[in-house]
Amino acid sequence: KAKEHGRNCYQFYTAAMHEHAQARRQLEGALHKALSNQEFSIFYQPIISVDGQHIGSEALLRWHNKELGSVPPDKFIPICEELGLIITIGEWVLYQACSQAKAWCDRIQQSFFVTVNVSSIQFQRADMAQVIGRVLQETGLASHCLTIEITETVLADNSQNILHQLKTLRAMGVELAIDDFGTGYSSLSYLKRFPLSKLKIDRAFIRDLPDDLEDRALVKAIISMAGNLNLTVVAEGVETQPQLDFLRTLQCDYSQGYLHSKPIPALEFEDWLTEHVVESP
Numbered sequence: 001k002a003k004e005h006g007r008n009c010y011q012f013y014t015a016a017m018h019e020h021a022q023a024r025r026q027l028e029g030a031l032h033k034a035l036s037n038q039e040f041s042i043f044y045q046p047i048i049s050v051d052g053q054h055i056g057s058e059a060l061l062r063w064h065n066k067e068l069g070s071v072p073p074d075k076f077i078p079i080c081e082e083l084g085l086i087i088t089i090g091e092w093v094l095y096q097a098c099s100q101a102k103a104w105c106d107r108i109q110q111s112f113f114v115t116v117n118v119s120s121i122q123f124q125r126a127d128m129a130q131v132i133g134r135v136l137q138e139t140g141l142a143s144h145c146l147t148i149e150i151t152e153t154v155l156a157d158n159s160q161n162i163l164h165q166l167k168t169l170r171a172m173g174v175e176l177a178i179d180d181f182g183t184g185y186s187s188l189s190y191l192k193r194f195p196l197s198k199l200k201i202d203r204a205f206i207r208d209l210p211d212d213l214e215d216r217a218l219v220k221a222i223i224s225m226a227g228n229l230n231l232t233v234v235a236e237g238v239e240t241q242p243q244l245d246f247l248r249t250l251q252c253d254y255s256q257g258y259l260h261s262k263p264i265p266a267l268e269f270e271d272w273l274t275e276h277v278v279e280s281p
């Protein structure tokens, strides 16, 4: 009897696995065609200096497929990385975000920047800095208006190639931010070894502010360390006014999160700009 039961379990398990593999194949097949089918779009989320004087936006990739609906980036980007598709998709994101930012820079009076997430797979190609340089040239966006966001996985790849590319980008005037700071392997030596200009505190540390004593201490320490290293600090996932007030007392430079706005399509972001900035004459 037990044996029979065990066998049923086994059959059930393989059926679930089969279904899983099939769903995965469907995703992969759809992703291969997504770019040419124009299923991708970019949403923008404001990033605002605590004094309200400077603004930028993070470009966040969105995928909508007829059969699959909207698939979140945390689900499809790792697959794009595995399949190598992130190379072409990432280049498309860069181009779109830079040309969009160029139009917005021309429209408003104050400085404006766009940040683009670049995956470690993209940095494995030896000419990533040149690719970014070419996009800037073609779109006409000033290099200091572009920030490339990288995660600790990029920096953990201890190759001369990565270091060389990051240095080339900085020499071109492009800003480099370390994203999701505090969640990965967080080696503080990265901050010294790589030519970073911004540090984004992961939202996991912001969520329980201002009440959680440990998070208060951690965020305070991160901001003061970043200040001493001349890094501009951005707090991610700011959802409430008390969180922002607390960050302001610590002299955090920028905040980003639902408190200001969720990520929104380019057209909606334009309306947001109209309400929040002074237009060029």
Ligand code: C2E
Pocket: 045, 059, 060, 061, 072, 073, 074, 077, 090, 093, 117, 118, 119, 149, 179, 180, 203, 236, 237, 238, 239, 256, 257, 258, 259, 263
């Ligand atoms: P990320 O770069 O850390 O982006 C911030 C994420 O936090 C976004 O999720 C954003 O929607 C979310 N977020 C912003 N404010 C809040 C808030 O106040 N509360 C909460 N709970 N969440 C907030 P999203 O858009 O789902 O993107 C997830 C991740 O996917 C990104 O994390 C990034 O790692 C990756 N990603 C998105 N677009 C691209 C891309 O074009 N290229 C690459 N390589 N990765 C991308």
Ligand code: MG
Pocket: 058, 117, 149, 179
């Ligand atoms: Mg990011």
Ligand code: MG
Pocket: 179, 180, 200, 202, 236
């Ligand atoms: Mg992040």
Ligand code: MG
Pocket: 179, 180
């Ligand atoms: Mg992330």
